[in-house]
Amino acid sequence: MIRKKICLLGSFAVGKTSLVRRFVHSEFSDRYQTTVGVKVDKKLVRVEDQDVSLVIWDLHGEDRWQTVRTSYLRGASGALLVADGTRLETLEVVRGLSQTFLDMNPKATVRVLVNKLDLLESFAIPQEEWRARIDWAPMAFTSAKTGEGVEEAFEALARGGSA
Amino acid sequence: MSDATRGDSDLDPNQGGTQPPDSARTPSSPNDAGQGADASGKEDADGDAKWAALRALLVSPEEKRLEKLEQEPPASQPLAKSLPAAIQIAAEEGDELAGSLRKTIETGLLQSARNNPDQLAEAIYPVLGPAIKRSIRATLQASLQSLNVALENSLSPQGIRWRIEAARTGKPFSEVVLLHSLEYRVEQVYWIHKQTGLLLQDASSLTESQKDPELVSGMLAAIQDFVQDSFEGAEEGALEQIEVSGFRVLLAQGAQSGLAALVRGIPPESLADELTETLETLQRRYADSLDRFAGDVEPFVHAEEELQGLLVEQVKEKRGKSRLGLYAIGGVAALLLGGWLWSSIATHRMESRREHALAALQAEPGYWVQGGIDQDAWSGLRDPLARPPAEVVGESFEDLDVTFHWKPVQSLDPEIVQRRALALLSPPEGVQLAWPEPGVLELNGEASTVWIRQARGIAPSLPGVDAVRWQGLIDRERQEIERRVQSLDGLYLPFGLGSSVLDTARPEVIGRLQSMRALDGRVLTYGGVVRVELQSLLGVDEPYDRALAQRRLDAVRQALTSQGLQCTIVQARPVPDESGANASRPGVRLGVRAILTHPTEDAVSR
Numbered sequence: 145m146i147r148k149k150i151c152l153l154g155s156f157a158v159g160k161t162s163l164v165r166r167f168v169h170s171e172f173s174d175r176y177q178t179t180v181g182v183k184v185d186k187k188l189v190r191v192e193d194q195d196v197s198l199v200i201w202d203l204h205g206e207d208r209w210q211t212v213r214t215s216y217l218r219g220a221s222g223a224l225l226v227a228d229g230t231r232l233e234t235l236e237v238v239r240g241l242s243q244t245f246l247d248m249n250p251k252a253t254v255r256v257l258v259n260k261l262d263l264l265e266s267f268a269i270p271q272e273e274w275r276a277r278i279d280w281a282p283m284a285f286t287s288a289k290t291g292e293g294v295e296e297a298f299e300a301l302a303r304g305g306s307a
Numbered sequence: 308m309s310d311a312t313r314g315d316s317d318l319d320p321n322q323g324g325t326q327p328p329d330s331a332r333t334p335s336s337p338n339d340a341g342q343g344a345d346a347s348g349k350e351d352a353d354g355d356a357k358w359a360a361l362r363a364l365l366v367s368p369e370e371k372r373l374e375k376l377e378q379e380p381p382a383s384q385p386l387a388k389s390l391p392a393a394i395q396i397a398a399e400e401g402d403e404l405a406g407s408l409r410k411t412i413e414t415g416l417l418q419s420a421r422n423n424p425d426q427l428a429e430a431i432y433p434v435l436g437p438a439i440k441r442s443i444r445a446t447l448q449a450s451l452q453s454l455n456v457a458l459e460n461s462l463s464p465q466g467i468r469w470r471i472e473a474a475r476t477g478k479p480f481s482e483v484v485l486l487h488s489l490e491y492r493v494e495q496v497y498w499i500h501k502q503t504g505l506l507l508q509d510a511s512s513l514t515e516s517q518k519d520p521e522l523v524s525g526m527l528a529a530i531q532d533f534v535q536d537s538f539e540g541a542e543e544g545a546l547e548q549i550e551v552s553g554f555r556v557l558l559a560q561g562a563q564s565g566l567a568a569l570v571r572g573i574p575p576e577s578l579a580d581e582l583t584e585t586l587e588t589l590q591r592r593y594a595d596s597l598d599r600f601a602g603d604v605e606p607f608v609h610a611e612e613e614l615q616g617l618l619v620e621q622v623k624e625k626r627g628k629s630r631l632g633l634y635a636i637g638g639v640a641a642l643l644l645g646g647w648l649w650s651s652i653a654t655h656r657m658e659s660r661r662e663h664a665l666a667a668l669q670a671e672p673g674y675w676v677q678g679g680i681d682q683d684a685w686s687g688l689r690d691p692l693a694r695p696p697a698e699v700v701g702e703s704f705e706d707l708d709v710t711f712h713w714k715p716v717q718s719l720d721p722e723i724v725q726r727r728a729l730a731l732l733s734p735p736e737g738v739q740l741a742w743p744e745p746g747v748l749e750l751n752g753e754a755s756t757v758w759i760r761q762a763r764g765i766a767p768s769l770p771g772v773d774a775v776r777w778q779g780l781i782d783r784e785r786q787e788i789e790r791r792v793q794s795l796d797g798l799y800l801p802f803g804l805g806s807s808v809l810d811t812a813r814p815e816v817i818g819r820l821q822s823m824r825a826l827d828g829r830v831l832t833y834g835g836v837v838r839v840e841l842q843s844l845l846g847v848d849e850p851y852d853r854a855l856a857q858r859r860l861d862a863v864r865q866a867l868t869s870q871g872l873q874c875t876i877v878q879a880r881p882v883p884d885e886s887g888a889n890a891s892r893p894g895v896r897l898g899v900r901a902i903l904t905h906p907t908e909d910a911v912s913r
């Protein structure tokens with residue numbers, strides 16, 4: 145059995161927690177999350193006949209500026225960097241966090257998710273524009289609400305990267 | 308190297324006899340000149356010989372010296388042979404060699420530590436780790452130990468009560484004893500990879516475990532990170548133990564991995580040592596796999612046996628058992644005796660006085676008496692907290708012409724239970740104990756943290772106390788900290804227009820920094836850490852200048868840390884206020900919070 149640590153990073157309210165909830169059934173209470181600033185979840189996926197257990201760290205930015213406790217990033221083999229399709233400013237945060245994350249885990253895989261795809265008509269910029277701006281990492285559109293693209297996003301991380 | 312060595316060695320493969328001009332340019336002995344000519348081809352041997360003769364004529368003395376010099380490098384070989392012996396001799400003769408080597412070695416070590424601290428840490432951990440652990444534990448657990456002692460003393464004969472309780476609740480007797488004697492059971496053990504927080508292997512004594520070990524492992528790692536961040540500088544062993552509703556999580560940490568044991572009850576100190584030992588064994592045995600660990604936990608499956616060894620259970624029953632036997636025999640014997648005695652008829656006045664005394668004792672809380680009016684020796688059980696017998700009877704046993712054999716017992720009479728609670732808890736002024744229902748203890752009022760922690764350890768294990776209500780109890784220190792945090796939250800440190808220099812001579816700045824330091828110290832003493840969020844606000848008259856805002860953040864961070872504050876500083880990215888508006892005065896705003904790591908947080912604070 146392979147175990148992998150995955151981080152979810154991004155601005156406040158982009159939908160990190162909703163994405164995890166969509167992907168796994170969350171178990172730990174919110175109280176724990178707000179105290180320590182991270183929520184740990186787990187999901188078993190199958191990749192090429194191998195069981196991979198994804199241990200997902202949903203980082204809860206405690207402050208208005210979404211500074212993250214960098215020690216929580218340590219040892220992760222991948223990260224989902226989440227932006228909110230309706231808020232362009234969330235992309236800048238994602239870029240900064242990606243830098244921080246890769247500085248700590250140079251061999252890890254990152255993947256940018258532009259979330260809230262179900263709100264396409266209120267997107268800040270059109271999809272092609274998002275795609276063009278995120279040319280520095282693999283990206284995908286997701287909706288935690290409808291579930292679109294969610295499973296694929298996590299499974300892509302389960303496939304790539306080393307611990 | 309030189310031509311002198313070229314002929315007989317391949318020390319310098321780049322030159323190895325392929326470049327004729329070399330031999331012409333370089334001075335060499337007649338010997339070498341010959342070899343050089345050999346290597347460079349024979350066509351100009353005659354010319355070379357003439358050159359050599361001329362050279363010998365011109366530079367002969369220098370040539371000699373050069374030759375000597377050139378001989379020196381090979382001299383390191385014999386030196387290498389004699390060095391070990393030489394060092395030994397030098398060492399036997401005195402400290403001189405050590406003295407002259409010290410500086411070099413120290414510099415080397417320092418450099419190594421600076422370049423790769425982890426490597427050095429890993430190297431010295433096996434030596435220093437256990438010692439450090441022990442000293443930290445000694446400090447941290449002093450309080451726990453005293454609690455242990457207190458509990459041990461309160462563990463006088465309760466066996467009868469436990470039997471009754473076991474019968475009443477249908478629980479196995481051992482379970483009841485375990486619950487009451489506060490001994491311990493290690494229910495789960497997790498072996499956790501330090502860097503990733505991933506579970507390497509676990510073992511459980513429960514048939515079905517409610518908690519997913521992988522999640523617990525991640526959660527523990529997060530808590531560990533959190534605490535380590537919060538107490539910057541406390542690298543190893545920052546956290547030795549966590550308490551979660553009735554459980555205690557014991558932690559042992561090594562360089563690459565850690566062990567966590569989920570324990571019910573109060574474990575002996577030796578358990579922590581066992582944890583550390585097992586961890587060290589595992590780290591040694593699986594050193595290679597740990598080095599290579601990239602998520603595959605297959606290599607660690609057999610570690611489960613090792614971990615199983617830690618799933619111990621200790622039921623403290625030795626004393627309880629033997630006394631129980633005594634009581635059982637004593638009880639039966641007394642009943643038989645009593646039955647026979649009661650069948651005889653009391654006629655004397657002495658007998659009526661004795662009858663009165665017996666009745667009084669039997670009615671008194673904390674007594675259980677067997678005796679008879681025509682018996683000169685009575686026996687029974689007496690709780691040490693009960694009123695003295697003479698006071699109960701109103702006259703001494705000598706006057707009644709009776710000898711009495713008391714065995715001490717812990718009584719469950721509500722009155723005695725309450726008296727015992729008062730005696731063992733010794734509530735300070737300001738705390739009231741109430742008994743809303745039999746067996747339910749309610750604590751009200753304000754008390755110090757120290758007392759509350761002690762009380763929380765003692766109260767639930769008091770015989771006759773089935774439930775404790777803490778809601779009415781206020782932790783005075785915690786309340787004070789919360790009040791201060793509230794008053795300091797949003798604290799503003801002003802800067803001059805366009806300036807990033809924090810004027811620490813300004814009285815208001817001095818005062819504010821002092822308040823922060825005072826809070827920091829208070830929280831540290833209480834157990835916890837202050838968390839400060841810095842937000843840089845540009846003034847109305849200042850243009851947006853990210854760099855300036857950043858410098859101000861740095862200046863404040865610097866000011867806080869140079870005061871020796873232990874707080875965690877979260878330096879926010881310098882951005883304008885959320886509203887986008889600038890502040891009326893440029894400055895840095897402090898968001899202040901206290902994260903109190905009180906082990907019994909949930910119940911004490913309100």
Ligand SMILES: Nc1nc2c(ncn2[C@@H]2O[C@H](COP(=O)(O)OP(=O)(O)O)[C@@H](O)[C@H]2O)c(=O)[nH]1
Pocket residue numbers: 154155156157158159160161162163259260261262263286287288289290
């Ligand atoms: N319409 C829509 N709303 C979403 C989606 N994902 C999250 N949200 C909402 O966005 C808000 C913030 O989500 P949350 O998961 O807490 O964000 P987090 O702070 O990144 O963890 C919540 O009100 C969610 O219901 C999505 O895909 N579509």
Ligand SMILES: [Mg+2]
Pocket residue numbers: 160161162202203204
């Ligand atoms: Mg969240």
